[in-house]
Amino acid sequence: MIRKWKEALLLLALVFWVKAVLNFNNSSVFAQSNEEKLQELNRQIQEYQSQIAKLQGQANTLSNQIAQFDAQIRLTELKISQTEEKIILLSGRIEQLKLSLNSLSSAFSSRVVETYKMTRLEDHAFILTSTKDLVKAVSRFHYLKIIQEADHSLIKRLLQAQNTYEDQKLNLEDLKTELDKQKKSLDIQKAAKAQLLTLTRNDEKRYQTLLAQARAELEAIQAIIAGRGEETEVGRVNEGDRIASIIPTASACSNGAHLHFEVVKDRVHQNPASFLIPKDVIWDNAPDSPFSFSGSWQWPINDPVRITQGYGMTYYANNLKYYGGNPHTGLDMVNDNKDYTVKAVKNGVLYRGAIGCGGGTLRYVRVRQDDGYDTYYLHISY
DSSP states (O other), X not given: OHHHHHHHHXXXXXXXXXXXXXXXXXXXXXXXXXXXXXXXXXXXXXXXXXXXXXXXXSOOOHHHXXXXXXHHHHHHHHHHHHHHHHHHHHHHHHHHHHHHHHXXXXXXXXXXXXXXXXXXXXXXXXXXXXXXXHHHHHHHHHHHHHHHHHHHHHXXXXXXHHHHHHHHHHHHHHHHHHHHHHHHHXXXXXXXXXXXXXXXXXXXXXXXXXXXXXXXXXXXXXXXXXXXXXXXXXXXXXXXXXXXXXXXXXXXXXXXXXXXXXXXXXXXXXXXXXXXXXXXXXEOOTTSOOOOOOOOBOOSSOSSEEEEXXXXXXXXXXXXXXXXXXXXXXXXXXXXXXXXXXXXXXXXXXXXXXXXXXXXXEEEEEEEETTSOEEEXXXXXX
Protein backbone atom coordinates (compact mmCIF):
# COMPACT_ATOMS: atom_id res chain seq x y z
CA MET A 1 0.00 0.00 0.00
CA ILE A 2 2.80 2.44 0.97
CA ARG A 3 4.58 1.75 -2.31
CA LYS A 4 1.42 2.52 -4.31
CA TRP A 5 0.87 5.97 -2.81
CA LYS A 6 4.57 6.78 -3.28
CA GLU A 7 4.25 5.91 -6.95
CA ALA A 8 1.03 7.98 -7.23
CA LEU A 9 2.78 10.94 -5.63
CA LEU A 10 5.74 10.68 -8.01
CA LEU A 11 3.39 10.45 -10.99
CA LEU A 12 1.47 13.54 -9.83
CA ALA A 13 4.71 15.50 -9.42
CA LEU A 14 5.90 14.35 -12.86
CA VAL A 15 2.66 15.51 -14.55
CA PHE A 16 2.88 18.87 -12.82
CA TRP A 17 6.48 19.52 -13.80
CA VAL A 18 5.96 18.38 -17.42
CA LYS A 19 3.14 20.93 -17.73
CA ALA A 20 5.32 23.62 -16.17
CA VAL A 21 8.23 22.86 -18.53
CA LEU A 22 5.95 22.93 -21.60
CA ASN A 23 4.47 26.26 -20.51
CA PHE A 24 7.95 27.65 -19.85
CA ASN A 25 9.29 26.57 -23.23
CA ASN A 26 6.34 28.06 -25.11
CA SER A 27 6.54 31.33 -23.20
CA SER A 28 10.34 31.49 -23.63
CA VAL A 29 10.09 31.29 -27.43
CA PHE A 30 7.33 33.91 -27.39
CA ALA A 31 9.32 36.18 -25.04
CA GLN A 32 12.52 35.81 -27.05
CA SER A 33 10.80 37.01 -30.21
CA ASN A 34 9.39 40.06 -28.44
CA GLU A 35 12.67 40.82 -26.69
CA GLU A 36 14.45 40.90 -30.05
CA LYS A 37 11.86 43.35 -31.38
CA LEU A 38 12.30 45.53 -28.28
CA GLN A 39 16.09 45.53 -28.69
CA GLU A 40 15.75 46.69 -32.30
CA LEU A 41 13.27 49.41 -31.29
CA ASN A 42 15.63 50.58 -28.54
CA ARG A 43 18.44 50.81 -31.09
CA GLN A 44 16.32 52.92 -33.43
CA ILE A 45 15.09 55.13 -30.57
CA GLN A 46 18.67 55.89 -29.53
CA GLU A 47 19.53 56.64 -33.15
CA TYR A 48 16.72 59.21 -33.49
CA GLN A 49 17.50 60.75 -30.11
CA SER A 50 21.06 61.34 -31.29
CA GLN A 51 19.77 62.75 -34.57
CA ILE A 52 17.47 65.22 -32.77
CA ALA A 53 20.29 66.33 -30.45
CA LYS A 54 22.50 66.94 -33.50
CA LEU A 55 19.79 68.94 -35.29
CA GLN A 56 19.17 71.07 -32.20
CA GLY A 57 22.81 72.10 -32.23
CA GLN A 58 22.61 73.35 -35.80
CA ALA A 59 21.44 76.69 -37.20
CA ASN A 60 17.79 77.57 -36.66
CA THR A 61 16.45 77.32 -40.20
CA LEU A 62 13.07 76.26 -41.51
CA SER A 63 14.52 73.10 -43.06
CA ASN A 64 16.19 72.28 -39.74
CA GLN A 65 12.92 72.78 -37.84
CA ILE A 66 11.05 70.54 -40.29
CA ALA A 67 13.78 67.91 -39.94
CA GLN A 68 13.46 68.10 -36.15
CA PHE A 69 9.69 67.66 -36.35
CA ASP A 70 10.11 64.69 -38.70
CA ALA A 71 12.68 63.09 -36.39
CA GLN A 72 10.58 63.76 -33.28
CA ILE A 73 7.46 62.33 -34.94
CA ARG A 74 9.39 59.21 -35.96
CA LEU A 75 10.85 58.94 -32.45
CA THR A 76 7.39 59.07 -30.89
CA GLU A 77 6.12 56.47 -33.38
CA LEU A 78 8.97 54.18 -32.34
CA LYS A 79 8.17 54.72 -28.66
CA ILE A 80 4.54 53.84 -29.38
CA SER A 81 5.70 50.62 -31.09
CA GLN A 82 7.99 49.93 -28.14
CA THR A 83 5.16 50.34 -25.65
CA GLU A 84 2.86 48.17 -27.76
CA GLU A 85 5.50 45.42 -27.82
CA LYS A 86 5.89 45.70 -24.05
CA ILE A 87 2.13 45.35 -23.67
CA ILE A 88 2.13 42.24 -25.89
CA LEU A 89 5.07 40.76 -23.96
CA LEU A 90 3.59 41.55 -20.56
CA SER A 91 0.16 40.26 -21.61
CA GLY A 92 1.84 36.96 -22.59
CA ARG A 93 3.63 36.80 -19.27
CA ILE A 94 0.42 37.49 -17.40
CA GLU A 95 -1.31 34.70 -19.32
CA GLN A 96 1.55 32.33 -18.48
CA LEU A 97 1.38 33.42 -14.85
CA LYS A 98 -2.32 32.72 -14.88
CA LEU A 99 -1.70 29.21 -16.27
CA SER A 100 1.05 28.62 -13.72
CA LEU A 101 -1.19 29.90 -10.97
CA ASN A 102 -3.93 27.51 -12.04
CA SER A 103 -1.43 24.64 -12.25
CA LEU A 104 -0.07 25.42 -8.79
CA SER A 105 -3.58 25.66 -7.39
CA SER A 106 -4.55 22.35 -8.99
CA ALA A 107 -1.35 20.67 -7.80
CA PHE A 108 -1.83 22.01 -4.30
CA SER A 109 -5.42 20.78 -4.14
CA SER A 110 -4.36 17.30 -5.30
CA ARG A 111 -1.40 17.21 -2.94
CA VAL A 112 -3.57 18.17 0.04
CA VAL A 113 -5.91 15.24 -0.66
CA GLU A 114 -3.05 12.78 -1.21
CA THR A 115 -1.16 13.98 1.86
CA TYR A 116 -4.27 13.56 3.97
CA LYS A 117 -4.64 9.98 2.73
CA MET A 118 -0.98 9.31 3.42
CA THR A 119 -1.33 10.69 6.92
CA ARG A 120 -4.23 8.36 7.66
CA LEU A 121 -2.33 5.36 6.28
CA GLU A 122 0.78 6.21 8.28
CA ASP A 123 -1.26 6.57 11.48
CA HIS A 124 -2.70 3.07 11.06
CA ALA A 125 0.60 1.59 9.92
CA PHE A 126 2.42 3.08 12.90
CA ILE A 127 -0.11 1.69 15.36
CA LEU A 128 -0.01 -1.81 13.87
CA THR A 129 3.78 -1.94 13.59
CA SER A 130 5.62 -4.48 15.71
CA THR A 131 8.75 -3.58 17.63
CA LYS A 132 11.08 -5.18 15.03
CA ASP A 133 9.50 -3.01 12.26
CA LEU A 134 9.69 0.20 14.27
CA VAL A 135 12.71 1.49 12.33
CA LYS A 136 10.83 1.18 9.03
CA ALA A 137 7.79 2.95 10.51
CA VAL A 138 9.92 5.85 11.72
CA SER A 139 11.50 6.08 8.27
CA ARG A 140 8.06 6.30 6.67
CA PHE A 141 7.07 8.97 9.19
CA HIS A 142 10.08 11.10 8.27
CA TYR A 143 9.27 10.66 4.58
CA LEU A 144 5.74 11.92 5.23
CA LYS A 145 7.20 14.90 7.08
CA ILE A 146 9.29 15.77 4.01
CA ILE A 147 6.18 15.59 1.82
CA GLN A 148 4.34 17.94 4.19
CA GLU A 149 7.25 20.39 4.06
CA ALA A 150 7.04 20.27 0.28
CA ASP A 151 3.36 21.15 0.59
CA HIS A 152 4.25 24.23 2.63
CA SER A 153 6.78 25.23 -0.03
CA LEU A 154 4.06 24.83 -2.66
CA ILE A 155 1.79 27.15 -0.67
CA LYS A 156 4.53 29.79 -0.58
CA ARG A 157 5.08 29.50 -4.33
CA LEU A 158 1.36 29.77 -4.86
CA LEU A 159 1.19 33.01 -2.84
CA GLN A 160 4.24 34.44 -4.64
CA ALA A 161 2.71 33.63 -8.03
CA GLN A 162 -0.51 35.32 -6.96
CA ASN A 163 1.34 38.49 -5.88
CA THR A 164 3.42 38.55 -9.08
CA TYR A 165 0.28 38.12 -11.14
CA GLU A 166 -1.41 41.11 -9.47
CA ASP A 167 1.74 43.28 -9.79
CA GLN A 168 2.06 42.50 -13.49
CA LYS A 169 -1.57 43.42 -14.09
CA LEU A 170 -0.91 46.84 -12.51
CA ASN A 171 2.18 47.25 -14.71
CA LEU A 172 0.04 46.47 -17.75
CA GLU A 173 -2.41 49.24 -16.85
CA ASP A 174 0.52 51.67 -16.47
CA LEU A 175 1.78 50.74 -19.94
CA LYS A 176 -1.67 51.29 -21.44
CA THR A 177 -1.82 54.74 -19.82
CA GLU A 178 1.64 55.55 -21.19
CA LEU A 179 0.54 54.43 -24.65
CA ASP A 180 -2.42 56.84 -24.57
CA LYS A 181 -0.08 59.71 -23.62
CA GLN A 182 2.33 58.85 -26.42
CA LYS A 183 -0.45 58.78 -29.01
CA LYS A 184 -1.68 62.20 -27.85
CA SER A 185 1.88 63.51 -28.01
CA LEU A 186 2.17 62.23 -31.59
CA ASP A 187 -1.01 64.08 -32.58
CA ILE A 188 0.39 67.30 -31.03
CA GLN A 189 3.70 66.93 -32.88
CA LYS A 190 1.97 66.39 -36.21
CA ALA A 191 -0.22 69.44 -35.58
CA ALA A 192 2.90 71.44 -34.67
CA LYS A 193 4.56 70.58 -37.97
CA ALA A 194 1.40 71.48 -39.89
CA GLN A 195 1.22 74.78 -38.00
CA LEU A 196 4.83 75.56 -38.88
CA LEU A 197 4.20 74.97 -42.59
CA THR A 198 1.05 77.12 -42.45
CA LEU A 199 2.78 80.01 -40.66
CA THR A 200 5.84 80.04 -42.88
CA ARG A 201 4.13 78.92 -46.09
CA ASN A 202 7.16 76.64 -46.30
CA ASP A 203 9.30 79.67 -47.08
CA GLU A 204 12.70 80.13 -45.38
CA LYS A 205 12.73 83.90 -45.77
CA ARG A 206 9.31 84.26 -44.12
CA TYR A 207 10.40 81.99 -41.27
CA GLN A 208 13.48 84.08 -40.58
CA THR A 209 11.34 87.25 -40.70
CA LEU A 210 8.98 85.78 -38.08
CA LEU A 211 11.94 84.81 -35.87
CA ALA A 212 13.49 88.27 -36.10
CA GLN A 213 10.15 89.91 -35.36
CA ALA A 214 9.52 87.76 -32.27
CA ARG A 215 13.00 88.31 -30.87
CA ALA A 216 12.76 92.05 -31.45
CA GLU A 217 9.45 92.07 -29.56
CA LEU A 218 11.05 90.23 -26.62
CA GLU A 219 13.94 92.70 -26.50
CA ALA A 220 11.48 95.62 -26.61
CA ILE A 221 9.42 94.15 -23.75
CA GLN A 222 12.54 93.65 -21.64
CA ALA A 223 13.54 97.27 -22.32
CA ILE A 224 10.06 98.56 -21.41
CA ILE A 225 10.06 96.71 -18.08
CA ALA A 226 13.58 97.99 -17.39
CA GLY A 227 12.16 101.53 -17.73
CA ARG A 228 13.69 102.42 -21.09
CA GLY A 229 10.42 103.13 -22.88
CA GLU A 230 9.30 106.73 -23.45
CA GLU A 231 6.30 107.11 -21.14
CA THR A 232 3.86 109.89 -20.34
CA GLU A 233 1.57 109.85 -17.31
CA VAL A 234 -2.10 110.25 -18.26
CA GLY A 235 -3.85 110.03 -14.89
CA ARG A 236 -5.97 107.69 -12.81
CA VAL A 237 -8.15 105.03 -14.36
CA ASN A 238 -10.66 102.62 -12.86
CA GLU A 239 -11.24 98.95 -13.51
CA GLY A 240 -13.10 98.54 -16.79
CA ASP A 241 -12.18 101.98 -18.21
CA ARG A 242 -11.20 102.07 -21.88
CA ILE A 243 -7.46 102.82 -22.09
CA ALA A 244 -6.50 101.95 -25.71
CA SER A 245 -7.45 100.13 -28.91
CA ILE A 246 -5.83 97.09 -30.49
CA ILE A 247 -4.21 97.92 -33.83
CA PRO A 248 -6.42 96.01 -36.34
CA THR A 249 -3.55 95.22 -38.74
CA ALA A 250 0.09 94.13 -38.63
CA SER A 251 2.27 96.64 -36.78
CA ALA A 252 5.74 96.96 -35.28
CA CYS A 253 6.87 93.48 -34.11
CA SER A 254 3.40 92.05 -34.77
CA ASN A 255 2.24 90.14 -37.85
CA GLY A 256 -1.47 90.62 -37.04
CA ALA A 257 -4.04 92.16 -34.73
CA HIS A 258 -3.75 91.03 -31.10
CA LEU A 259 -3.24 92.37 -27.60
CA HIS A 260 -0.11 91.29 -25.78
CA PHE A 261 -1.00 91.50 -22.07
CA GLU A 262 1.76 91.48 -19.44
CA VAL A 263 1.63 91.29 -15.63
CA VAL A 264 4.79 92.35 -13.78
CA LYS A 265 5.72 92.81 -10.14
CA ASP A 266 9.14 94.10 -9.05
CA ARG A 267 10.21 93.73 -12.69
CA VAL A 268 9.47 89.99 -12.65
CA HIS A 269 7.06 88.52 -15.21
CA GLN A 270 3.93 86.84 -13.82
CA ASN A 271 1.54 84.42 -15.52
CA PRO A 272 -1.57 86.48 -16.43
CA ALA A 273 -3.75 83.34 -16.24
CA SER A 274 -3.21 83.36 -12.47
CA PHE A 275 -4.87 86.81 -12.18
CA LEU A 276 -7.73 86.83 -14.71
CA ILE A 277 -11.14 85.55 -13.65
CA PRO A 278 -12.16 82.11 -14.96
CA LYS A 279 -14.21 82.23 -18.15
CA ASP A 280 -14.85 80.35 -21.37
CA VAL A 281 -12.54 81.43 -24.17
CA ILE A 282 -11.85 80.38 -27.74
CA TRP A 283 -8.58 78.48 -28.06
CA ASP A 284 -6.41 79.36 -31.02
CA ASN A 285 -3.13 78.30 -29.45
CA ALA A 286 -3.01 74.76 -30.85
CA PRO A 287 -1.00 72.64 -30.60
CA ASP A 288 -0.50 73.98 -27.06
CA SER A 289 -2.84 72.56 -24.44
CA PRO A 290 -5.60 74.85 -23.10
CA PHE A 291 -4.94 76.21 -19.61
CA SER A 292 -7.13 77.52 -16.82
CA PHE A 293 -7.67 80.96 -15.27
CA SER A 294 -7.79 81.30 -11.52
CA GLY A 295 -7.73 84.98 -10.54
CA SER A 296 -10.15 87.81 -9.73
CA TRP A 297 -9.19 90.50 -12.27
CA GLN A 298 -11.50 91.53 -15.09
CA TRP A 299 -10.36 90.86 -18.66
CA PRO A 300 -8.68 93.58 -20.75
CA ILE A 301 -10.88 92.92 -23.82
CA ASN A 302 -14.56 92.17 -24.38
CA ASP A 303 -16.08 88.79 -25.15
CA PRO A 304 -15.72 86.62 -27.12
CA VAL A 305 -12.01 86.25 -26.27
CA ARG A 306 -9.73 84.17 -28.45
CA ILE A 307 -6.33 83.16 -27.02
CA THR A 308 -3.63 83.12 -29.69
CA GLN A 309 -0.64 82.36 -27.45
CA GLY A 310 -0.23 81.48 -23.80
CA TYR A 311 2.42 82.27 -21.21
CA GLY A 312 5.73 80.40 -20.86
CA MET A 313 7.26 77.76 -23.13
CA THR A 314 4.53 77.78 -25.74
CA TYR A 315 4.55 76.11 -29.15
CA TYR A 316 6.14 79.21 -30.65
CA ALA A 317 8.72 79.48 -27.86
CA ASN A 318 9.58 75.80 -27.52
CA ASN A 319 9.20 74.36 -31.01
CA LEU A 320 9.84 77.28 -33.32
CA LYS A 321 12.44 78.98 -31.06
CA TYR A 322 10.74 82.33 -31.63
CA TYR A 323 12.33 83.87 -28.55
CA GLY A 324 15.77 82.29 -28.74
CA GLY A 325 14.94 79.61 -26.17
CA ASN A 326 13.22 82.06 -23.82
CA PRO A 327 9.56 81.83 -22.74
CA HIS A 328 6.70 83.96 -23.99
CA THR A 329 6.32 86.54 -21.23
CA GLY A 330 2.66 87.48 -21.60
CA LEU A 331 -0.73 86.39 -22.89
CA ASP A 332 -1.82 87.09 -26.50
CA MET A 333 -5.53 87.55 -27.18
CA VAL A 334 -8.02 89.16 -29.53
CA ASN A 335 -11.77 89.76 -29.61
CA ASP A 336 -13.35 87.39 -32.13
CA ASN A 337 -15.94 90.00 -33.20
CA LYS A 338 -13.24 92.54 -34.09
CA ASP A 339 -14.01 94.69 -31.08
CA TYR A 340 -10.60 96.29 -30.48
CA THR A 341 -11.39 97.98 -27.15
CA VAL A 342 -8.74 97.59 -24.42
CA LYS A 343 -9.76 98.07 -20.78
CA ALA A 344 -7.91 98.45 -17.47
CA VAL A 345 -8.12 95.27 -15.42
CA LYS A 346 -7.70 97.10 -12.07
CA ASN A 347 -7.63 100.64 -10.64
CA GLY A 348 -4.38 102.56 -10.97
CA VAL A 349 -2.39 105.23 -12.81
CA LEU A 350 -2.25 105.09 -16.62
CA TYR A 351 0.92 105.74 -18.65
CA ARG A 352 1.23 105.88 -22.43
CA GLY A 353 4.50 104.63 -23.88
CA ALA A 354 6.46 103.83 -27.02
CA ILE A 355 9.71 102.11 -27.92
CA GLY A 356 11.54 101.17 -31.11
CA CYS A 357 10.92 97.62 -32.34
CA GLY A 358 11.99 95.97 -35.58
CA GLY A 359 12.46 99.26 -37.40
CA GLY A 360 9.07 100.63 -36.26
CA THR A 361 7.51 102.05 -33.12
CA LEU A 362 5.84 99.73 -30.66
CA ARG A 363 3.13 101.56 -28.72
CA TYR A 364 1.86 100.38 -25.36
CA VAL A 365 0.09 101.53 -22.22
CA ARG A 366 0.98 100.68 -18.64
CA VAL A 367 -1.20 100.80 -15.55
CA ARG A 368 0.61 101.16 -12.25
CA GLN A 369 -2.06 99.40 -10.24
CA ASP A 370 -3.00 100.26 -6.67
CA ASP A 371 -2.26 96.66 -5.64
CA GLY A 372 1.44 96.99 -6.57
CA TYR A 373 1.33 95.22 -9.92
CA ASP A 374 2.19 96.76 -13.29
CA THR A 375 0.07 95.68 -16.25
CA TYR A 376 1.27 96.30 -19.81
CA TYR A 377 -0.90 96.37 -22.94
CA LEU A 378 1.09 96.12 -26.23
CA HIS A 379 0.34 96.45 -29.95
CA ILE A 380 -2.23 99.19 -29.36
CA SER A 381 -3.00 102.75 -30.40
CA TYR A 382 -4.13 105.58 -28.15
